[in-house]
């Protein structure tokens with residue numbers, strides 16, 4: 460499989476694909492995992508481990524405190540390497556803690572969900588949820604190394620897998636027309652977790668994201684395209700209390716609403732609009748949500764991505780053609796009715 464090195468400003472990230480048996484590096488001085496991913500860490504390292512409870516509710520300052528406390532107990536120094544083994548929650552927190560420890564120590568990320576392999580672990584956004592707001596506190600701190608073993612996805616639940624596939628579809632829409640066709644034509648291989656299929660889709664997403672983040676680490680311009688579906692999706696997650704829809708399920712709904720918005724504004728063809736909806740239906744995603752337009756619009760206004768008090772939307776006009784713009788409220792009501 461391919462391996463890459465990306466340059467993100469002053470940071471470099473090497474990405475490599477591994478077999479399970481050599482996935483965990485010897486270079487770790489502190490390992491961070493959750494209760495569902497700690498099985499991947501060899502027993503000989505368990506005294507250097509922080510194992511957190513799983514889930515978004517533990518993406519918190521208290522977890523960062525536990526990681527940093529363990530680093531102090533182990534008397535680690537500035538040359539420490541924090542190794543995060545888990546989904547987006549563990550990867551975001553490991554890199555955040557590493558960015559703080561001794562003003563920044565090295566970090567290796569070992570993503571174990573499709574979402575974190577294809578998206579979250581690459582690109583340096585770190586953080587925790589704080590005072591009820593998602594990812595409110597964090598830093599830009601790319602890992603020096605990403606190690607991926609697609610076989611670790613075998614223990615992931617189907618729901619989490621499909622949640623991650625939503626980000627894969629998003630990346631394909633934004634930056635890889637061939638990947639989009641592949642996802643349309645290879646449904647069974649992907650859902651059966653065929654190794655070549657997983658390697659191909661993850662590899663493709665890494666190239667899309669790596670290219671974009673190399674251009675715009677701090678999300679001043681094109682990186683915002685990666686938020687396709689996220690403004691609507693986050694609003695849905697928030698209105699439904701962050702428990703009914705997973706992140707990826709919110710993104711899927713958000714993509715459909717973004718495509719409906721493009722159609723309503725007359726900036727996308729009916730063909731591309733129905734192509735995306737058919738693709739999402741073919742993977743049995745839930746495309747409807749019983750929510751009020753007003754609640755979604757209010758939640759979007761609160762979205763932290765709002766700039767100068769105006770909510771901006773990432774919309775598509777064609778495969779690979781993405782733009783960011785404001786949308787009149789009457790259009791939003793029409794799309795959300």
Ligand SMILES: NC(=O)c1ccc[n+]([C@@H]2O[C@H](COP(=O)([O-])OP(=O)(O)OC[C@H]3O[C@@H](n4cnc5c(N)ncnc54)[C@H](O)[C@@H]3O)[C@@H](O)[C@H]2O)c1
Pocket residue numbers: 493494495496513514515518545546547548549551571572573574575578579580581582583584585593594611612613614615616619622706
């Ligand atoms: N930094 C970024 O650029 C970025 C991008 C997108 C999302 N995110 C963040 O990622 C998080 C979501 O990540 P996620 O969807 O991976 O969720 P997650 O980390 O909560 O993992 C989902 C569930 O799967 C379990 N799990 C993980 N790997 C497993 C495996 N191999 N086998 C069995 N169970 C496993 C976890 O324990 C958890 O219960 C959010 O907090 C989001 O903010 C960050």
